[in-house]
Amino acid sequence: MQHQANRPDAGTSLLSNAPVLQPAADSQLLDLQIIERSHQRSSSYGITRQQRPDLDTLSRPDLALTLESNHALFGHAQPVMETLYDQIHNTHSMVILSDASGTILHTLGDSDFLAKADRVALGAGGRWSEQLRGTNAIGTALFEQKPTTVHAQEHYLNANRFLTCSAAPIFDHQGKVLGVLDVSGECGSFHKHTMALVRMSAQMIENHLLAGSFPDCITLHFHSRPEFVGTLVEGIASFTPGGRFLAANRSALFQLGLPLGALQSHTFSSLFGVPVSMLSDHYRKAMPGLMELYLHSGIQIHARAEMRLQDQHFQSTRDAVAEPALPAASQTPLPRRITSATPAPDLQALDTGDAQMRTVIDKLRKVIGRDIPILITGQTGTGKEWLAQAIHKETLRRQPVHGAHAGIAPFVAVNCSAIPEHLIEAELFGYDDGAFTGARRKGAVGKIAQAHGGTLFLDEIGDMPLALQARLLRVLQERAVMPLGSHRLIPVEFALVCATNRPLREMAASHAFREDLYYRINGLQVRLPALHERSDLAQLIRHILERESGGQAPQLAAEVQHLLLSHRWPGNLRQLSNLIRTALAMAGSEECITLQHLPDDFLDEAGALPAPAISMPAPVASASLSLQDNEWSAIERALQTHAGNVSAAAKSLGISRNTIYRRIKARSG
Numbered sequence: 030m031q032h033q034a035n036r037p038d039a040g041t042s043l044l045s046n047a048p049v050l051q052p053a054a055d056s057q058l059l060d061l062q063i064i065e066r067s068h069q070r071s072s073s074y075g076i077t078r079q080q081r082p083d084l085d086t087l088s089r090p091d092l093a094l095t096l097e098s099n100h101a102l103f104g105h106a107q108p109v110m111e112t113l114y115d116q117i118h119n120t121h122s123m124v125i126l127s128d129a130s131g132t133i134l135h136t137l138g139d140s141d142f143l144a145k146a147d148r149v150a151l152g153a154g155g156r157w158s159e160q161l162r163g164t165n166a167i168g169t170a171l172f173e174q175k176p177t178t179v180h181a182q183e184h185y186l187n188a189n190r191f192l193t194c195s196a197a198p199i200f201d202h203q204g205k206v207l208g209v210l211d212v213s214g215e216c217g218s219f220h221k222h223t224m225a226l227v228r229m230s231a232q233m234i235e236n237h238l239l240a241g242s243f244p245d246c247i248t249l250h251f252h253s254r255p256e257f258v259g260t261l262v263e264g265i266a267s268f269t270p271g272g273r274f275l276a277a278n279r280s281a282l283f284q285l286g287l288p289l290g291a292l293q294s295h296t297f298s299s300l301f302g303v304p305v306s307m308l309s310d311h312y313r314k315a316m317p318g319l320m321e322l323y324l325h326s327g328i329q330i331h332a333r334a335e336m337r338l339q340d341q342h343f344q345s346t347r348d349a350v351a352e353p354a355l356p357a358a359s360q361t362p363l364p365r366r367i368t369s370a371t372p373a374p375d376l377q378a379l380d381t382g383d384a385q386m387r388t389v390i391d392k393l394r395k396v397i398g399r400d401i402p403i404l405i406t407g408q409t410g411t412g413k414e415w416l417a418q419a420i421h422k423e424t425l426r427r428q429p430v431h432g433a434h435a436g437i438a439p440f441v442a443v444n445c446s447a448i449p450e451h452l453i454e455a456e457l458f459g460y461d462d463g464a465f466t467g468a469r470r471k472g473a474v475g476k477i478a479q480a481h482g483g484t485l486f487l488d489e490i491g492d493m494p495l496a497l498q499a500r501l502l503r504v505l506q507e508r509a510v511m512p513l514g515s516h517r518l519i520p521v522e523f524a525l526v527c528a529t530n531r532p533l534r535e536m537a538a539s540h541a542f543r544e545d546l547y548y549r550i551n552g553l554q555v556r557l558p559a560l561h562e563r564s565d566l567a568q569l570i571r572h573i574l575e576r577e578s579g580g581q582a583p584q585l586a587a588e589v590q591h592l593l594l595s596h597r598w599p600g601n602l603r604q605l606s607n608l609i610r611t612a613l614a615m616a617g618s619e620e621c622i623t624l625q626h627l628p629d630d631f632l633d634e635a636g637a638l639p640a641p642a643i644s645m646p647a648p649v650a651s652a653s654l655s656l657q658d659n660e661w662s663a664i665e666r667a668l669q670t671h672a673g674n675v676s677a678a679a680k681s682l683g684i685s686r687n688t689i690y691r692r693i694k695a696r697s698g
């Protein structure tokens with residue numbers, strides 16, 4: 030690799046106090062202005078160039094808590110960091126992930142450089158905000174919310190001038206900065222392509238985070254050029270199963286030509302001019318291929334849809350829509366766990382007044398920290414994974430952090446039903462270098478070993494293949510794991526929490542699940558009640574509203590309150606919390622959530638879909654025909670006026686979008 034700085038004059042012009050900037054390309058000039066502004070800020074913080082950097086790092090428990098509160102970012106960034114490191118290793122550099130405050134969460138690097146970096150606390154727990162360190166890539170990228178390179182002398186503190194660092198902020202789907210990805214190295218090893226790699230990797234993390242943000246959703250991957258679908262530049266937009274817009278990546282915003290705020294009031298059909306149900310029709314075909322859709326601008330896009338539908342309520346759609354194979358670019362060697370965007374609360378916060386829940390929590394409090402495996406049962410969406418995370422937090426609080434993971438007490442979740450059978454063994458047990466063809470060169474640490482010192486959560490344990498159940502049992506008995514292709518036994522220590530919504534005892538009796546494993550994982554069994562069995566529904570609704578609105582919850586109209594309290598909630602807490610999230614997005618800044626803010630599919634399910642405002646008189650066939658024609662002309666005119674935007678047309682006519690779709694369907698045959 031040839032190393033060459035792309036702004037060699039930056040240091041001299043800015044830092045020798047000579048105010049003359051060398052002629053430079055526009056982007057370089059902007060970069061220099063960023064550095065100049067940052068230097069001014071650094072001096073206003075009262076930092077001097079000669080001062081020793083703050084070498085204090087977070088204590089182990091504090092770092093563990095910081096990791097815990099950033100677990101979604103950390104989980105999605107880790108595999109991307111490994112890939113990035115593969116490309117830069119042996120260049121005296123390292124890959125760094127920080128949180129939104131500039132605290133370093135994780136690093137991967139060349140050992141010679143890691144030792145040097147350690148001297149300026151450029152390692153896990155080190156704090157690199159601009160306020161503490163002056164100009165530096167992590168802190169300055171956070172301040173500017175832009176990719177930023179800080180090279181050698183551009184660092185404010187003399188102590189940091191041996192570094193060259195390229196950092197890109199990582200944003201969530203609402204545009205909030207979650208953290209920073211950075212590559213730092215010795216200043217002599219600067220390479221102008223590093224920033225491009227970092228930006229692409231940050232984008233990849235954002236895409237992974239977006240894809241994992243909503244447990245129940247339809248995600249559309251699209252681009253105007255079919256060959257770009259499945260690549261880093263594809264647009265990604267998520268919709269509820271009923272078709273309401275949820276979130277999009279930057280490429281999607283660009284292609285759709287709308288800012289995020291404006292998209293919140295859109296639906297699949299208002300954006301693409303066809304109902305979301307057309308996806309089912311498309312994937313019913315034997316060889317579905319990419320779909321062709323049209324944006325309002327008339328531009329044709331090519332798309333594939335991914336369904337992640339978990340509630341029983343959506344079973345029919347899931348059955349109808351076969352998930353197409355992932356294109357190569359988005360295939361990861363091991364599936365990622367799906368994490369909720371909102372961090373789970375602690376045990377205390379789960380007690381919202383229901384007697385069954387209180388009993389569950391009381392029982393758990395008695396066994397946590399006593400090496401008793403916990404088995405959580407309950408229908409889908411009742412909060413089993415959330416409870417497992419709360420158990421982990423409680424365990425952390427009670428126990429001193431220990432183990433080989435240098436102060437990180439991880440919560441490692443494995444969804445046994447989501448992983449293809451041929452991958453689950455490698456996923457759980459890990460593998461050694463060259464264990465099998467196609468494996469990553471350096472081998473991989475399995476989930477069991479990753480959980481060392483923390484909690485291993487085996488979700489849907491009832492779906493674990495029988496052969497693996499025997500291996501898992503051995504790990505639990507021997508407290509050691511042997512990676513594939515290895516003869517080494519790695520000692521492991523973790524708290525075990527398993528979950529299932531299948532009848533494990535019956536399965537054990539019929540030999541569909543190993544009886545010895547059943548008894549091994551079943552130290553304490555707790556059952557989470559279905560939502561309709563709980564007596565604290567009103568409190569839960571209020572809590573979720575508060576949480577999802579950041580403490581600025583709107584009121585609920587009386588009819589909405591009534592509907593929510595009387596609903597049976599087949600998708601349990603997941604369905605409730607998704608519904609509230611959607612209603613909040615639809616209500617925007619309005620002070621009250623009314624029926625019109627609830628998705629049609631929910632109103633349909635609850636039997637409360639508003640009656641169309643245009644009523645059709647039944648009597649004489651000819652009169653009815655002309656009325657229908659009049660109505661159709663009005664709909665056509667409104668659609669034309671609003672450039673095919675069904676929502677806007679429906680609003681202007683005072684009828685529901687469903688009415689328009691029904692009429693379109695009736696006209697087309």
Ligand SMILES: Nc1ncnc2c1ncn2[C@@H]1O[C@H](COP(=O)(O)OP(=O)(O)OP(=O)(O)O)[C@@H](O)[C@H]1O
Pocket residue numbers: 244339369379407408409410411412413414415416488530569573602603604606607
């Ligand atoms: N106590 C709670 N309060 C509010 N919302 C909750 C609570 N527990 C869970 N949720 C919501 O429900 C969603 C689903 O929860 P979780 O993944 O824990 O369910 P689960 O029982 O593990 O589901 P599955 O069996 O389908 O894996 C969460 O992402 C969260 O939005």
